Amino acid sequence: QMQLVESGGGLVQAGGSLRLSCAASGRTFTSYAMGWFRQAAGKEREFVAAISWSGGGTYYADSVKGRFTISRDNAKNTVSLQMNRLKPEDTAVYYCAARVARMSLERNEYNYWGQGTQVTVSS
Numbered sequence: 001q002m003q004l005v006e007s008g009g010g011l012v013q014a015g016g017s018l019r020l021s022c023a024a025s026g027r028t029f030t031s032y033a034m035g036w037f038r039q040a041a042g043k044e045r046e047f048v049a050a051i052s053w054s055g056g057g058t059y060y061a062d063s064v065k066g067r068f069t070i071s072r073d074n075a076k077n078t079v080s081l082q083m084n085r086l087k088p089e090d091t092a093v094y095y096c097a098a099r100v101a102r103m104s105l106e107r108n109e110y111n112y113w114g115q116g117t118q119v120t121v122s123s
Contacts, residue, residue, distance in 0.1 A: 002027040002112040009117030020081040022096030034079040038092035050103040
């Protein structure tokens with residue numbers, strides 16, 4: 001089992017920034033690609049960003065491209081999501097997820113999930 005714990009959520013005004021972090025334990029972190037997903041109230045969970053096991057590859061949803069940056073620190077077993085120029089439509093619970101081997105945009109291909117952290121962007 002891999003445990004994932006997110007932190008860093010909160011309330012921010014539109015145009016502001018937040019940095020989410022996810023701490024992993026229980027498995028060899030470098031065996032996993034990592035992803036961030038989000039779920040707004042009444043909507044399905046959607047892909048936000050993913051990063052390869054080495055950090056050399058990243059992928060973003062069109063809605064966040066140019067505003068969000070995913071990164072990982074394999075020495076600390078952490079993955080982060082820097083969110084800039086936040087918009088009210090970014091309001092959601094954000095989840096960290098781990099997948100063996102390659103990155104994926106598909107939530108059902110991820111093996112482990114964190115409990116989520118709430119991000120609220122006020123207008």
